[in-house]
Amino acid sequence: MLEEVPALSYGDPDNRNMLIQGDNLEALKALIPFYAGQVKCIYIDPPYNTRSAFSHYDDNLEHSIWLSMMYPRLELLRELLSEDGSIWVSIDDNEAHYLKVMMDEVFGRGNFVANVLWQKRTSPDARIQLGGAHDHIMVYAKSAEKVVFRKLTISPEQAKNFKNPDDDxxxxxxxxxxTAQGWRPNQMYKLRSPSGHEFEPPPGRCWGNVESEYKRLLHEGRMWFGKDGTARPRVKNYLSETEGISSWSWWTNSEVGHNQEAKKEINVLFGADDAFDTPKPERLLSRVFEIATDNGDLILDSFLGSGTTAAVAHKMNRRYIGIEMGDHAQTHCQTRLCKVVDGEQGGISKAVDWQGGGGFRFCKLGEPVFDAYGKLNHDIKFAALAAHIWYAETKTPLAKSADSPLLGMYDGTAYYLLYNGILGDRRPQGGNVLTSRVLAELPGLGDHAGPVTIYGESCRLGPSRLAEHNITFKQIPYDVKAL
Structure with missing residues (x-):
């Protein structure tokens, strides 16, 4: 269960952003009943297992331990991802190829999208004979058929490539x-330019469209044959009509930043003596979110580090959940997000015209649903158990506030929870035990003709009475299943 720490929350209290301090495996488990299938984009930058020790991370894990650490977290992240969502994982050469195989298994090999190469350095490392210049970002979709990636906004530099030599x-x-690769019979015609020159497709290729479409483009003045009208035909793409450009998988440091840029950003925020060791530049995260999300979409980072993902998401008007363990969830992440809310002008702030505003809730992990021995935690609150049971039964998050024994209807079945005196009385006859009086008081039961599932501590009704009302009774704690 997640519990807010109001003293560490900041800004507009009416926000839907969340910063969570605690172990990310337990935090992800706590998020599942509330956010399963709702996260549009996941970006994580896990420890790279580089056999080095960082002040904020233990990045010296054995290979098998690293894989064992990642696998269950990837499984939970998949559950949180929306059907049209995507996950982006930064990694270097030490574990990249093992991570690829593991993500193939968790997300499905057919849902692999790309291995983005980020040019993280600005110059070779003279100490290494063949120095690494890039990191990998493994990109997977929840469903390759449903995911949609957006085109990138054309930059001023790219706009300079658009000319108007013919005063169009x-x-x-x-x-x-x-032209297009291959051979298509209806795209193998001979075409004639306005100057009278005839052209056929080059060997191994066909024209880019059928002849009727070529004639339309020619009639509208959208074809180009060079200044003297004798060059092989090309089609015009107008700056005024361009929605953007599709990204490819090679991201240069001039486009999305580099390690030195990231270090400067973090030094400005925290000072050189207390900076995070391996931050990512804000421009890199901005590129990911521009491709994978729209305004208002939910972004998750379960290895939040110095808070870059949340900071960029905030400035780009996306919702976010960030998870980080240890004290620097407060000293780095919370501090940084407070500065973002106040309008700090580092990173991408000027590029997106960030002026401040919004807010976030700071949460810590509360009592878990199950204790260390796998038994139901006696201190668990009604709302947490209700969300857990609803997800276990329906595999969907509980959308409403859990303040009634009627949790909701799903696929024709009504689900009820009798627990923790939800009907106002902790005595057996007062609400936690299914009796005739409790049955009569259950909201909505009289109007429901379909099957009913009721969770409670015990049941005083016989099999015939349960069958009469089409009730399946499940006993707490024995019938409460772990996710």
Missing amino acids: PRGPWASADF
């Missing part, structure tokens, strides 16, 4: 090849 009234344009 539509404005600047850039030309693209009007």
Whole structure:
């Protein structure tokens, strides 16, 4: 169960952002009943297992231990991901290929999208004969058929590639090849340019579209044959009509930043003596979120580190959940997000015109549903158990506040929970035990004709009475299953 720490929350209290301090495995388990299938984008930057020791992370795990650490967390992250969502995992060469195999198993090999290469350095390391210049970002979809990636906004530098040498009234344009790979019978025609030159597709290729579409483009002045009209045809793409450009899997440091840039950002925030060891530049996370999310989408980072993911998500008007263990959840992440809310101007702030605002809730892990021995925790509150049971039964998050024994209806079945005196009386006859009087008081039962599942401490009704009302009774704690 997650419990808010109001003294560490900050900004607008009416926000839906969350910073969680605690072990990320337990935090992910606590999030499942409330957020399963709702996260649009997951970005994580787990320890790289580089056999080095960082002041904020133990990054010296044995290979098998590292894999064992990652696997259950990836399984939980998959449950939290929406059907049209994606997960992006930063990693270096030490574990990248093992991570790829593991993610193939968890997410399905057919849901692999790309291995993005981020050029993290600005120059070679003279101490190494063949120095690594890049990190990997493994990208997987929850469902390759449903995920949608957005085009990147054209930068001022890219806009310079659009010219208007023929004074086209539509404005600047850039030309693209009007051929395609392969052989398609209806795209193998001979075409004629306005200057009378005839062209056929080059060997091994066909034209980029059928002849009727070529004639339409030609009629509208959207074809280009070079300044003298004799060059092989190309199609014009106008700056005014361009929605953006598709990203490819090679991200240069000039586009999305590098290690030195990230270090400078973090030094400004925390000072050189208390900076995080391996931060990512804000521009890198901005690129991920521009491709994978829209305004208001939910982003999750369960290895929050110095808080970059949450800071960038906040500035880009995305919702977020960040998880970090240890004291630096407060000293780094909470401190950084307070500065973001106050309008700090580092990183991408000027690029996105960030002026401050919003807020976040700071939470810690409360009592778990099950204790260390796998038994139901006697101190668990009604709302936490209700969310747990609802998800265990329906595999969907509990959408409403759990303040009634009627948890909701799902697929024709009504689900009830009798626990912790929800009906106002802790005595057996007062609500935790299914009796005739309790049955009569259950809200909505009289209007429901379908099956009913009731969780309670015990049942005083016989089998015939339960069958009469189409009730399946499940006893707490024995019938409460772990997720």
